Amino acid sequence: MRARAERAPPPRRGRGLELSSPARPWLPLVPAVPVGYTRPVPTGAGSFFDAMAASYDDLEPWYEHLYGVLHGLLRAELGRSGGAHGSRALDAGCGTGFQTAILLELGYETLGLDLSAGLLDEARRRCAGARLVQGDLATLPWRDETVDLAVCCGSTLSFVGDARRAVQELARVLRPGGRLFLEVEQRWSLDLLWRLASSLTGDPLGYAATPAEARRAFGRPFGHGIWLDYPGYPRLRLFTPRELDTLLVEVGLAPLRWWGIHSVTNLVPSTILHRPRLGGTLGRLYRALARMDRMLAGTSIARCAANSLVVLARKPDARSAQSSA
Numbered sequence: 051m052r053a054r055a056e057r058a059p060p061p062r063r064g065r066g067l068e069l070s071s072p073a074r075p076w077l078p079l080v081p082a083v084p085v086g087y088t089r090p091v092p093t094g095a096g097s098f099f100d101a102m103a104a105s106y107d108d109l110e111p112w113y114e115h116l117y118g119v120l121h122g123l124l125r126a127e128l129g130r131s132g133g134a135h136g137s138r139a140l141d142a143g144c145g146t147g148f149q150t151a152i153l154l155e156l157g158y159e160t161l162g163l164d165l166s167a168g169l170l171d172e173a174r175r176r177c178a179g180a181r182l183v184q185g186d187l188a189t190l191p192w193r194d195e196t197v198d199l200a201v202c203c204g205s206t207l208s209f210v211g212d213a214r215r216a217v218q219e220l221a222r223v224l225r226p227g228g229r230l231f232l233e234v235e236q237r238w239s240l241d242l243l244w245r246l247a248s249s250l251t252g253d254p255l256g257y258a259a260t261p262a263e264a265r266r267a268f269g270r271p272f273g274h275g276i277w278l279d280y281p282g283y284p285r286l287r288l289f290t291p292r293e294l295d296t297l298l299v300e301v302g303l304a305p306l307r308w309w310g311i312h313s314v315t316n317l318v319p320s321t322i323l324h325r326p327r328l329g330g331t332l333g334r335l336y337r338a339l340a341r342m343d344r345m346l347a348g349t350s351i352a353r354c355a356a357n358s359l360v361v362l363a364r365k366p367d368a369r370s371a372q373s374s375a
């Protein structure tokens with residue numbers, strides 16, 4: 051939602067989560083002493099996204115392509131597992147409910163959680179059948195092993211201060227045999243080069259980075275993620291596949307499949323793809339690149355050089371844990 055911020059009104063103050071909230075549709079799932087609800091919800095990312103609520107669903111070319119491919123993968127992977135009958139899914143960082151709507155449509159009993167009250171209001175309008183709560187990924191308000199599937203998309207994990215804690219929480223609420231479908235921002239995309247080039251030539255592309263900032267993004271060891279400032283967004287974590295793989299394994303999840311989205315499409319700088327429309331030759335070029343990008347999504351090139359990294363991971367069940375011991 052990068053460019054949306056430039057069109058959105060200034061962020062307003064975030065709202066805390068109130069214990070006495072009259073609507074607590076998640077109650078049947080929480081333990082007697084709810085986990086995480088004694089802590090105020092941090093206001094930074096939540097209030098930032100609140101300010102985007104009105105324009106959030108107007109997708110620029112960048113997001114049209116990202117969600118087209120991402121949601122195709124999500125449907126294909128969930129279809130492959132043989133249906134949702136009687137299964138419960140969590141959309142972690144649900145925003146206005148793009149993925150929540152897909153989970154509902156596929157027949158999951160669906161939970162959603164987000165920091166932003168403004169985006170949750172939109173999600174409630176779109177996804178009447180889901181149980182949506184305001185909360186923090188760092189302290190999920192559900193018992194251990196309550197969901198069969200967790201989805202965390204739209205770069206949500208890239209906005210979270212403590213990604214390890216959030217992934218640990220997602221692993222905790224997954225049942226043995228349950229799956230996590232995760233999408234984050236990836237470090238080694240062409241955008242780092244566009245940002246550097248722009249910073250060295252008076253910033254015609256609008257990345258708003260100084261040459262020193264743009265060079266620093268290349269300074270960390272190859273396999274490490276970085277934090278990056280992108281115009282109009284809170285600071286973003288860009289992960290590497292190796293870093294994300296380690297993180298998942300450390301919390302007890304086994305990565306099964308990887309994809310990359312926006313590898314060749316990033317031959318066009320992301321700041322241009324966040325414009326409301328691309329006309330003429332550029333529009334035609336982008337559509338051709340988008341077709342190629344879709345075909346490449348499952349390849350190792352895309353996994354290593356795409357802007358968005360997608361992974362499906364599984365929590366081993368007792369049987370697979372025993373056989374691997």
Ligand SMILES: C[S@@+](CC[C@H](N)C(=O)[O-])C[C@H]1O[C@@H](n2cnc3c(N)ncnc32)[C@H](O)[C@@H]1O
Pocket residue numbers: 051095096099142143144145146147148149163164165166169185186187188202203204205206209210211
């Ligand atoms: C770019 S949006 C993605 C939303 C949605 N999944 C989508 O694809 O449209 C990122 C979301 O993460 C939420 N978020 C950021 N930090 C969070 C946290 N610590 N706990 C819960 N939600 C968080 C934001 O409020 C925002 O809705």
